[in-house]
Amino acid sequence: MEEKKIPEEKTERSLNFIEEIIEEDLRNNVNEGRVHTRFPPEPNGYLHIGHAKSICLNFGLGKKYNGKTNLRFDDTNPVKEDVEYVDSIMEDVRWLGFDWEDRLFYASDYFEQLYEYAIILIRKGKAYVCDMSAEEISETRGTPSRPGKESQSRTRSEEENFDLFNRMRAGEFPDGSRVLRAKIDMASPNMQMRDPVIYRILHATHHRTGDKWCIYPMYDFAHGQSDSIERITHSICTLEFEVHRPLYDWFIREIGIYAPRQIEFARLNVTYTVMSKRKLLELVQEGYVNGWDDPRMPTICGLRRRGFTPGSIRNFADTIGVAKRDNVIDVNLLEFCIREDLNKKSNRIMAVLNPVKVILDNYPDDQIEELESVNNPEDESKGKRKVPFSKTIFIERDDFMEDPPNKFFRLAPGREVRLKAAYIIRCESVVKDPKTDEIAEIHCTYDPQTKSGMPDSNRKVKGTLHWVSEKQAVTAEIRLYDRLFTKENPEDIEEGKTYKDYLNPDSLKVITAMIEPSVKNARISDKYQFERIGYFCVDKDSTPQNLVFNRVVPLKDSWSKAEKVK
């Protein structure tokens, strides 16, 4: 036999633009070969899939380049932040499979240092206490195309600024009465450079520092310096902070401290959902969903409850890549990632969501057989289980048609189908409800020679159906989730509407299903493939007496797709 030449395997994946920058820095020995990143959330909300992209990016880079990754909470606004969020964020990062080891930090750890930095600026004549109100500051800032006006306070002496700033800290002034501003350039074409506010007075209790402070640094005055303090080599953030970079560079230069390199990437968007914290909060507060972890939410806790695995989300983050152009990822890709993962990992069981009764007329009345079925055809090590079979079973109502089209491979009068792991049956007649004309019973005969494993069972039949035995079936509540919005881009809003007008009224349907008895062993967060239907996850509301399943995602269904086209 001739040996085919195996083309050289391209194991090395091409680099994304951030990795290119890092490798270039590494080649130039920029930080003595050190790579140190960080994930810097504000604890004012729950993390979503967009954050997951950032988490995977930052921690992934740390791992890839033998570096480190910090978790730092940017908690400079006590009014909006809370330990509830701190806890959920840590849980989510850990669940995604990442570890910050002993490097858990808070911007509030640096308040004293940041205060010192402000003093340096004041001493250099690069910062001043401004007496204007928020409105006045806003009015004098100008517009992107028109320069702003300088504040009267701009000419204050160094001593007076120093004195006033200390008295701000001492609590002598009410909220909003004064701020500390950087003295840069009110005519700068970059709005960020027009004497930005760097400290404001806020008599508010901070979730970590309590009442120690009544002045708090603005994010812009804390973020870059925090990265500097932590000796972050590559500060990776989203695109909207690109225009802030000159300001961060200015602070670093004027204060005279270590300069990280900031790199901006495009944030994630996914079709049929929204990603802004404000909108997600609204959905929760106004009751459109049942909390932050509602399985329809794009939050990490929502995805977790829905039944997504950490690996599937990591793989998703990997597949979407990272670049600077705006992007909208098809939600299909997310669904592909979870199917791919669960296909290999989850055991199969049979569940009938919309049952219709099938009676096997020639099957012994009281006989019950324990049939064997494979748990996972993708993984033989998962073994087999027993499934009870009897004279009366349920099948899916959709799996029967009285007058079927040619391509219908399922049960119909006179036709044969295989019952998964059981027998081949033939439909002999149907009984209808005289009032509703709905099919009440389907009468079939079974072929005893076709039990799975028997030689005759190899007979070709076009369809295989899942089923459950009536007597042994277990009922369970099933929550069928669908996309939260009906519109691909819910933020593309028509006149007089809001994104909430595109909420999908059918995003949750609750039904009762009949499931094979082995399901009794199911525990919260267990995931199954309901044969021929989809992947399902035991919800936290589930109890042994009242099982509750979430539909993670349906199986691909080329039959119903073909039907829809018609």
Add this chain to the structure above:
RNA sequence: UGUCCCAUGGUGUAAAGGUAGCACAAGAGAUUUUGGUUCUCUCGGUUCAGGUUCGAAUCCUGGUGGGACAACCA
């Protein structure tokens, strides 16, 4: 009458001046005790106009289009 960023199949992402590739989606077929999975194949792309070059998705100039920036939010 601003500054900055971006532009490759439907979507996302590669190609560092030399064969435009991969994934998802879509379509066709094969296999299948899941109309799943798997496998094979197909469809389909460099925003435009100039320039540099033997050669441009890539470099230059200009246009067009999209985005970010005017919280005492982050």
